[in-house]
Amino acid sequence: MLTLYGFLRSGNVYKVRLLLAQLGIPHRRVEVSQITADTARPEFRAINPIGKVPTVVFDDGRMLSESGAILHYLANGTPFWPQDRWDQAQVLRWMFFEQYSHEPAIAVNRYLRVARATDGREAQVAWNHQRGMAALGVMNTHLAAHPWFGPGCYSIADIALYAYTHVADEGGFDLAGFPHLNRWLVEIRAQPNHIRLLQETNAAPVTNLDGAAVPAPPPA
Ligand SMILES: N[C@@H](CCC(=O)N[C@@H](CS)C(=O)NCC(=O)O)C(=O)O
Incomplete structure (x- = not known):
């Protein structure tokens, strides 16, 4: 085990x-x-x-x-990892996006706000907020035209992006202006064995x- x-x-x-x-x-x-x-x-x-x-x-x-x-x-x-080489590259594209453009802003602000009471790092929080909202906007735009982030089905790209997006409000990110993102969050919660x-x-x-x-x- x-x-x-x-x-x-x-x-x-x-x-x-x-x-x-x-x-x-x-x-x-x-x-x-x-x-x-x-x-x-x-x-x-x-x-x-x-x-x-x-x-x-x-x-x-x-x-x-x-x-x-x-x-x-x-x-x-x-089924969480596609077989097609192009589809695999799409999954990786969004997973790298998560690690560079999403998580460092959204997860870090959540940590600073929840665990450290911002810790005197207001300038960093403000900068992360701007970057995080931009990342959420990119996701919302993608989801306006696609059901998921990888190929045409739920994959590890969606899991990677869901983890901090669904608790982004704890980092001070308001998701109200992102309807496609909210639709995707609901559909992820409906996946088997969630x-x-x-x-x-x-x-x-x-x-x-x-x-x-x-x-x-x-x-x-
Ligand atoms: N790129 C890493 C990031 C992992 C990461 O930052 N984990 C945090 C907890 S969410 C951690 O272990 N931090 C400990 C530390 O920085 O001392 C991943 O995706 O696994």
Whole structure:
């Protein structure tokens, strides 16, 4: 059974948890949180020297990090990753867009506002807000003409972009002006075996890096 290191509120970790749930892949989760600085602990750096979650360790001991790489590895050979080379490039195009033009603005403002009370970084928050709204506008325009981000069906490009878009309001991003984006959010929630951000999915009890049990979150 694979082990997923990460915390529930992380959108990057949620991407992997959502795909695991939709593929029906059992896993155990070890609670490693940025909020409590677990990601900086030597025990975790020994597993993933980059010090970021999500991190996955397979039964044979191989480690994989970076949400996009994990999504690709798990989705290959399933309907979540297209077979056509051009379609594959489209999925990657949107996943790279998410990592460079979307997540660094939207996820970071959510983190700064929710976890750090902006931390005196108002200028950065304002700049991220501008960049994030532009990214959401690009998505809305794409969705006006296409049902999904990759080929003509739900794929890991949609999972990657959904993770932080659906909680963008927590980062101060108002989605009201993006009707096509809102239609897409509703359709993603209707996909088979969809799970919510705080919905735990693994049957195995969650532990922390010290091996101690982590209590389940209250029902979302
Ligand atoms: N590009 C990475 C970003 C991962 C990332 O930034 N994860 C955050 C939590 S959402 C983290 O582990 N931060 C720990 C730190 O920066 O110390 C991915 O897509 O997986």
